[in-house]
Amino acid sequence: MSPDATVDQVVRFVDLAGVLANAVLGGIAARTARLDVVGFVVLAILSGLGGGMIRDALLQAGPVVALTDPLYLVMALIGAGIAFIIPFRGRMPRLVLALLDALSLGCWANVGAQKTxxxxxxxxxxxxxxALTAVGGSTVRDVMLNKKPAIFGGNTLSATSALLSSAITVGFYAVNSQWLGSIAAIVSATALSLLARRFDWGLPTEVHPARRAKQASTWLRGWWSGIGNRGRTGDHEQDRQDAPHRPSTVDDPKEQST
Structure with missing residues (x-):
């Protein structure tokens, strides 16, 4: 079996595992929102298949893969059923889901960039x-729940990891080494996502240049006035030291009496 075929099988396995993991995450979101069975199924499908469906619709290169390959939809439905039955409150299940989510993020970004x-x-x-393939499903899920999409702020750097995977895929594609690019893209994006989750990394939110400039100018004025105050204080100290050695301008009372 050729290396490309082996990598394709591995990517497909990770892809389906990512569909299952993100479908479970969609079901967990439905449980948190206290939705019914229909809500579980809809959010699981959107979370697990939404990114790929949006990509295929935009590329217009044939039918949507999630509809032509029944195994994708089956995995999404299985994920909805798992989330409906199991609450996933333990530490270990959530760690497994986080790992599969990070793996699928890099895999989906790699597949989306390579298809393009x-x-x-x-x-x-x-x-x-x-990037759209990797984060599209979770974004649609959050919008359906009237929540701020996680890609706009969070400690997983989802969009950044997806862009990293896409960029590595493009680089290796240019040198005609797709199978090595797939491995490098998936591993790099997974590592960045897990490290961001572990160490609470995030992107900057906003910059206040006007306020910083005002603070700098205030500090400069205070610094300059401090020099002036120290100079004036030094002059007063020198006057007090020289005062005993200066001749008195007041007449001596004894001389006035004589």
Whole structure:
């Protein structure tokens, strides 16, 4: 078996495992929102298959893969059923889900970028489709729940990890080494996502240049006035030291009496 075929099988396995893991995450979100069975199924499908469905619809390169390959939809339904039965309150189940989520993030970004390049599109669309494939499902799920999408703030750096995976895929695709690029993209994105989750990494939220400039100018004025105050204070100290040695300008009372 050729290395490309082996990598394709591994990628497909990770892809399906990612569908299952993200479908379970969608079901957990439905449980948190206290939805019924229909809510579990809808959020599981959107979370597990939403990114790939949006990608295939935008690329217009044939039918949506999630609809032509029944195993994808089956895995999403299994994930919904698992989340409906099991509450996933233990530490170990959540760690396994976090690992599968990170793996699927890198895998989906790699698959999305590679499919875009196979269609003859350029680097920018490949990066966009890779990131959209990876985070599209979770974004749609959060919007359906009227929540701020996790890609706009969080400690997993989902969008950053997806862009990293897409960029590595594009780089290795340019040198005609897709199988090595798939491995490097998945491992790098998974590592970055897990490290961000472990050490609570995040991106900057906002910058206040006007306030910083005001603070700098206030400090400068205070520094400059401090020099002036020290100078004036030094002059007063010198005057007090020189005062006993200066001749008195008041007449002596004894001389006035004589």
């Amino acid at each position: 390049l196979d269609l003859g599109l350029t680097v920018i669309p490949a990066l966009l489709m890779g």
